[in-house]
Amino acid sequence: MATAQELMEAQFARFAALDPQLPHDQFVPSDAEPVAARTPEGYGVAGLVTHTSNPAGSARGLWQAGEAFELFPIVGEHPRSGLDALLGAWREWLAARDDPGSNSSAMVVWPSRDVQGTRALLDHGFLPLSVLAVRSPAPVADTELSGTVKVRRAGPADLDAVVELTLAELEYAALVGTATYRSDAAQLKRAAARVRLHSDDPVWLAEQDGTPVAVAECGWIDTGKSPRAYRLRPGSWAYVNCVSVHEKARGTGVGQQLMAVAHNEFVRRGVVGSFLYYNPPNPLSSVFWPRQGYRPLWTMWEVRPATALR
The missing domain is CATH 3.40.630 (Aminopeptidase)
Structure with missing residues (x-):
């Protein structure tokens, strides 16, 4: 035996x-x-x-x-x-x-x-x-959209907008995966966003005519220093914690433009790759993320x- x-x-x-x-x-x-x-x-x-x-x-x-x-x-x-x-x-x-x-x-x-x-x-x-x-690091051509969509780094003053968008993503994810929209979700999301917006972890906002319509919460992780990363090959990685596009802006290319900015920053940072979690039953993310170059490594x-x- x-x-x-x-x-x-x-x-x-x-x-x-x-x-x-x-x-x-x-x-x-x-x-x-x-x-x-x-x-x-x-x-x-x-x-x-x-x-x-x-x-x-x-x-x-x-x-x-x-x-x-x-x-x-x-x-x-x-x-x-x-x-x-x-x-x-x-x-x-x-x-x-x-x-x-x-x-x-x-x-x-x-x-x-x-x-x-x-x-x-x-x-x-x-x-x-x-x-x-996971996705291998590769630069992405900037995709300037018609109109007035602009992508910028979020700061502490954007807390309300970030929380609103991430709560919308949680509400949707709770229908198609493992997430649960609990009664204290707003407080928990606000506390996490406040910490993130005061850290080195990048948060990007896409604005249309000055109104936030999408957010990408990202971060950095070293497999040698974090127990969260044991399912990845050794090295420094970028991770995508949450991406949320307002319902009225979906299908317009805003999410793609937002992630082009993020992925180019990942390349400049010199990471070995980027990773994220998505729900296969989600009809939006299961299509969007493969188009951005991500492919499944582990299934939960x-x-x-x-x-x-x-």
Whole structure:
């Protein structure tokens, strides 16, 4: 029987062959509980389960369930049968614990190009609600729009406009993905925007006739310094936290012009790439982001509530 280390090495060798953009090292959570299973062919597989609570007032609760369980599979060279067996064992693991309630989720993050794993996840009731998508740095030709659309860096005086636009994006995202528009969303968004507008993280506004019609909240992250970036190759990255275009301005090219400014700044900064999260069920972002050069790297598969895992 293969050891956990051997399974991990085989799994990441397979990942590297599937997608050269995937990191070469396995992230192992320190505060996790083990789960083990065996495939019908007799191969042993394993996984690690983490549990995160997001109480009322938590910013993370805007995009994650109140009780979030995540499985980190270690299935070696057997993605379909290994995941199938492991997800069955995880279902039993969850059933043996207190019911986490309706505001809960079970999640697995798996390489987007691994369709063998995709089949197992679909069979167990998971939905591909979000993807981590990446883009190689490349300059973009400025796309000057007819009329008076201008893009500029936002500052502290733009707080109200930024909050209004990001809340509109959250409200829309809550219909098509993992986000939830909670009662304290406005306060949480305002607090986050205030910090961002006083930091080095760039926020751009697109204005039409002097009125803000779109926002792009971006930032910088170093994989060597941030635990958030373990699913990326080493280096300095730009990330796109939120892009929101006013409903009346959608389809006019404003979003493309806004991101052209952002992407050119990313090139000047010398990052190895940029990344973001979008929801595949979103009929706007699932079209817009591939056109801007982004492609899925990891897919976040979820079941809500957690007890709905098949």
